[in-house]
Amino acid sequence: EAQVTQNPRYLITVTGKKLTVTCSQNMNHEYMSWYRQDPGLGLRQIYYSMNVEVTDKGDVPEGYKVSRKEKRNFPLILESPSPNQTSLYFCASSLGGGSQPQHFGDGTRLSIL
Amino acid sequence: GEDVEQSLFLSVREGDSSVINCTYTDSSSTYLYWYKQEPGAGLQLLTYIFSNMDMKQDQRLTVLLNKKDKHLSLRIADTQTGDSAIYFCAERKRDDKIIFGKGTRLHILP
Numbered sequence: 688e689a690q691v692t693q694n695p696r697y698l699i700t701v702t703g704k705k706l707t708v709t710c711s712q713n714m715n716h717e718y719m720s721w722y723r724q725d726p727g728l729g730l731r732q733i734y735y736s737m738n739v740e741v742t743d744k745g746d747v748p749e750g751y752k753v754s755r756k757e758k759r760n761f762p763l764i765l766e767s768p769s770p771n772q773t774s775l776y777f778c779a780s781s782l783g784g785g786s787q788p789q790h791f792g793d794g795t796r797l798s799i800l
Numbered sequence: 801g802e803d804v805e806q807s808l809f810l811s812v813r814e815g816d817s818s819v820i821n822c823t824y825t826d827s828s829s830t831y832l833y834w835y836k837q838e839p840g841a842g843l844q845l846l847t848y849i850f851s852n853m854d855m856k857q858d859q860r861l862t863v864l865l866n867k868k869d870k871h872l873s874l875r876i877a878d879t880q881t882g883d884s885a886i887y888f889c890a891e892r893k894r895d896d897k898i899i900f901g902k903g904t905r906l907h908i909l910p
Contacts, residue, residue, distance in 0.1 A: 720898065729888060729902035730843070737896060745897055777842055789898075791842035 689714045693778050693792035701800050702770060708763045708795050710778035718781045719761040720789070721753065723774040730777065736761055768799045806889050806901040813909045818876040820904045822889030827870060829891040834863065834874045837886045837903070884908045
């Protein structure tokens with residue numbers, strides 16, 4: 688089954704403790720992206736990647752890192768999480784640009800205390 | 801700026817047409833999208849339109865694009881209770897960055 692898989696689905700952690708949210712897709716998609724969704728703010732793009740070893744900043748990259756060493760994986764890294772990074776995070780992938788639809792994961796709800 | 805603006809709420813009676821509006825600021829956007837998000841779920845692409853098109857129809861969905869005014873709309877004909885969701889407008893820029901609006905919550909009245 689074609690899917691985008693995020694892990695974990697839920698995480699409660701403390702300020703400053705490094706964490707990684709994994710994202711994996713099995714559709715051989717080139718484009719992958721991370722978003723955060725906050726009430727009243729909609730979705731905001733954090734980082735995106737057009738292909739392996741190519742990553743670009745989205746709208747709100749501060750406090751986040753990503754890597755794209757393999758086509759299928761696009762982990763989101765919070766080196767020193769802070770409470771303002773408490774949010775619902777979505778990973779998405781698409782075959783390429785333009786008309787190709789993005790497939791979204793089920794979301795990861797992060798709470799940073 | 802890079803804003804995509806939408807009204808936050810829309811209430812429509814079941815069976816009527818729903819029209820959700822969106823404005824954007826970047827005239828060089830390549831594609832514009834409409835996504836649907838149901839409670840507790842991720843986003844599902846409903847439809848998209850290339851920036852050199854004016855209109856696209858797909859079953860109950862009609863997308864209208866006024867490039868001069870940078871205005872996009874989504875019309876849902878014969879609105880059903882299953883259409884109750886949050887609808888997001890999004891634009892794809894030339895550098896492939898994607899900007900989403902804040903979403904319009906569609907509420908269906910019986």
